[in-house]
Amino acid sequence: MSLHDQLRDIALAEFASAGYAATSLQRIADLAGTSKASVLYHYASKEQLLADAMAPALDELTAIVRGIGDVAADRGQRFAFLERFVDALLAHRQVVHLIVNQSATQQDVPAFARAQELMRELAAAFELAAGSTVEKLRYGIALAGAAYTLAASDLLGLEGPPDEEVRPALITVMRELLAPAPELKD
Amino acid sequence: MSLHDQLRDIALAEFASAGYAATSLQRIADLAGTSKASVLYHYASKEQLLADAMAPALDELTAIVRGIGDVAADRGQRFAFLERFVDALLAHRQVVHLIVNQSATQQDVPAFARAQELMRELAAAFELAAGSTVEKLRYGIALAGAAYTLAASDLLGLEGPPDEEVRPALITVMRELLAPAPELKD
DNA sequence: TCACGTGCTGACCGATCGGTCAAATAGGCT
DNA sequence: AGCCTATTTGACCGATCGGTCAGCACGTGA
Numbered sequence: 001m002s003l004h005d006q007l008r009d010i011a012l013a014e015f016a017s018a019g020y021a022a023t024s025l026q027r028i029a030d031l032a033g034t035s036k037a038s039v040l041y042h043y044a045s046k047e048q049l050l051a052d053a054m055a056p057a058l059d060e061l062t063a064i065v066r067g068i069g070d071v072a073a074d075r076g077q078r079f080a081f082l083e084r085f086v087d088a089l090l091a092h093r094q095v096v097h098l099i100v101n102q103s104a105t106q107q108d109v110p111a112f113a114r115a116q117e118l119m120r121e122l123a124a125a126f127e128l129a130a131g132s133t134v135e136k137l138r139y140g141i142a143l144a145g146a147a148y149t150l151a152a153s154d155l156l157g158l159e160g161p162p163d164e165e166v167r168p169a170l171i172t173v174m175r176e177l178l179a180p181a182p183e184l185k186d
Numbered sequence: 187m188s189l190h191d192q193l194r195d196i197a198l199a200e201f202a203s204a205g206y207a208a209t210s211l212q213r214i215a216d217l218a219g220t221s222k223a224s225v226l227y228h229y230a231s232k233e234q235l236l237a238d239a240m241a242p243a244l245d246e247l248t249a250i251v252r253g254i255g256d257v258a259a260d261r262g263q264r265f266a267f268l269e270r271f272v273d274a275l276l277a278h279r280q281v282v283h284l285i286v287n288q289s290a291t292q293q294d295v296p297a298f299a300r301a302q303e304l305m306r307e308l309a310a311a312f313e314l315a316a317g318s319t320v321e322k323l324r325y326g327i328a329l330a331g332a333a334y335t336l337a338a339s340d341l342l343g344l345e346g347p348p349d350e351e352v353r354p355a356l357i358t359v360m361r362e363l364l365a366p367a368p369e370l371k372d
Numbered sequence: 373t374c375a376c377g378t379g380c381t382g383a384c385c386g387a388t389c390g391g392t393c394a395a396a397t398a399g400g401c402t
Numbered sequence: 403a404g405c406c407t408a409t410t411t412g413a414c415c416g417a418t419c420g421g422t423c424a425g426c427a428c429g430t431g432a
Contacts, residue, residue, distance in 0.1 A: 017291075018291060019207070019291030019292065021207045021208060022207060022291060097290075100334075101287055101288070101291060102291065104283075104287050104338070105205030105208060105287060105288065106205065106208070119338075132355075133347050134355045134358050134359060136346075136355075137335065137352070137355050137359050138359050140335040140338075140339075141328070141331030141332060141335055141359055141360075142327070142331065144331050144334040144335045145326070145328065145331025145332075145335075146327060148286075148330040148331065149326040149327055149331075152305075152326075153326075160322075161319050166323070169318075169319040169320045169323050170323060173320060173324050173327055173363075174327075176362075177363075
């Protein structure tokens with residue numbers, strides 16, 4: 001793998017685990033066994049390095065949210081969205097971790113601002129679908145809880161089951177939340 | 187209110203909204219209409235300022251988690267815990283926001299390390315109560331989702347209903363998650 | 373009147389940050 | 403050989419950070 005790509009991967013891992021602000025270009029260079037100046041040769045700036053590292057995940061998540069369809073009325077579409085969403089969360093854990101844990105406090109950084117906007121779109125799509133306060137909360141808890149639980153599991157000590165086990169379990173719980181089913185009471 | 191207390195409140199609000207690392211002592215001083223040196227007269231260091239600002243909330247949350255009882259077997263205790271927990275979340279929104287969004291990436295800061303430890307204790311208490319992967323996820327999503335949803339609602343654009351409305355709704359949804367009830371299927 | 377403790381401040385310090393730049397190096401093509 | 407491009411680097415820059423310190427203003431009690 002080229003140094004260019006290595007730097008992007010190392011930076012992403014470090015941004016996610018130690019924080020964007022707390023990760024210096026010098027540290028990234030050290031981890032890659034090169035110099036700070038060489039990092040800035042491959043990426044115009046620290047912000048650009050972050051943007052490049054997050055781009056693939058943001059692109060995919062944006063596509064999923066944009067193609068969300070009429071999630072309000074159509075129950076099938078809600079479930080279809082759910083599977084794609086969970087898969088994306090699992091595939092891009094590090095970026096999800098970044099979005100969930102740091103986009104809130106770094107809105108001046110373009111890549112984080114883009115992530116914020118994405119979360120707003122997602123919230124808006126479900127806001128329309130939601131009626132009562134209880135229902136809104138159900139959606140909020142489902143989406144935020146899933147993303148945060150996943151992001152936090154890597155975090156400390158807690159190491160969860162493998163993805164093949166987490167995926168169906170996550171879908172099950174989120175289905176319960178997203179579709180207060182008629183076959184249950186309610 | 188004394189300048190000492192003002193500084194603590196201003197710092198807490200700024201730490202929560204802009205981030206601990208991104209908030210300089212100079213900015214806190216400016217917001218309070220005083221000098222950076224005077225901030226450091228009232229608080230020995232930036233870390234101490236954060237610790238003092240978070241202490242009341244951390245104390246209360248720690249007490250709740252420590253007194254959690256046998257949440258595994260006793261359903262009543264689970265619900266009693268839940269109400270106390272939700273009330274604490276609502277009462278200490280700013281600190282919850284700090285814990286949820288920043289403790290992960292600032293483990294070298296004592297106050298955040300303490301918050302991390304608290305989250306680990308909470309997770310452990312429910313880990314014991316959890317059997318299947320699905321059940322573990324249910325607890326994780328309930329706790330993380332509630333905390334994050336609440337913290338994020340302040341964040342951007344989204345302004346939710348008043349607390350009197352959020353409180354019962356939050357309890358309702360979390361009850362569903364924490365107690366996969368026999369009167370429902372399962 | 374003097375002394376003293378409290379509150380507060382400007383000037384200053386060393387460290388670190390992101391970023392620039394000119395020079396050195398290396399490798400392929402003619 | 404010479405040349406061009408890509409890559410890498412150390413030295414350096416201005417800005418900002420958290421924190422220190424000597425000293426100033428002021429109310430109070432002896």
